[in-house]
Amino acid sequence: MADVVSLGDRLRQRRTELGLSQAQAARELDVARTAYRLWEMEAAKPAPDRWRLLSRWLGVSVTTMLLADELITEAEAAAGSVTEVDFGRSGRDWDRAGAASEGDFFTQSRSLIDDGIESGSITPEQADELRVMLARLEEERQAATTVEWASGELRKAFPATPETPRLAREAVSLVAVDIPPDVLQTARLLTSELVTNSVGFGPPAASIGLFIDVDRERIRIEVADVADAAPRRKPATEDGGYGLTIVDALATRWDTGREGGQNLTWFELDLPAPGLS
């Protein structure tokens, strides 16, 4: 994991590789040219809804890309503390979205093989080999899309800084990518409130543990900190006093307590059955 390359460098490298101008790259990624330029300059970061498209374009996994983008830090990656990032749900959507273009890929490849024989650039034997390989690829792709998709889960420790609530929200968006938008919005808000409380309560340089778990019925988020005092509903006159009020109003279930020497607060939001909304 020593070869962590910044996102800006990665984008520039890939663009050069493809022989594109910044404007052309921006068009391929469906963003304004200014936004793309800022990404390369590392003066701005792509929003979570761009991550998967970007990772595809770069030809790297989302995790690898985020290593460069601060959500998962270089040090943590080296220490191997990023235990699990499961993009199962999002993967299914990609497969669906990609099915049409990949269909095109197979059709195009077959006609390229036919052209190759006609023009004499490949032998009939080579063409047969290529066709067999294509058939196998197509079969594997179909098998991959029919496999039951796994739930999303992430467990990660963040250093406690003013940036942590935002990083935690982005992590929620990343893992819970296909839950209904209103539930995601609430999950992001409640996560932000809990992490903000933890940053405020914790001693300097404390770390904050975040656990995100999405299954068919609910999203569960746990926030752990190492503050000495048990968390409590602070008076609303103090900073942080609204956090638990908001959690209490919007969470389907929530609780707070001590676990393994840490304060742990969790909440759950029920998800509607797929297809209903």
Add this chain to the structure above:
Amino acid sequence: MAPPTRNPLFRAVPAENGRAVHLIGEIDLSTVDDLRAMLDALSEEGHAVALDLAQVTFMDSSGMHAFEAYASTLDGSRPLVLQNAPAHVHRIFELTGGDKNPNIELRSVDRRG
């Protein structure tokens, strides 16, 4: 991983007519100091300016505390006007009772008139 030269997550842009300031981006722990500084600057200038929240993409209770702290410095003759508040912002105000603060006039997107 060079840090950005400025904070692209939150900024304030005055409207062309000078009567409002557009807040753009996310208001949370990492940007609330910018919001507080901006509110302080407004109160020093001393003229009535509405804050337009239409382009606030995220706000948690950090923003609520900043608005309330500013409102508490007002003498009651002229409220802090927050206009075009999106539903997610309006929800925070409702949940925290900020919508009942006499020094804050919250105009939501769906209640313009």
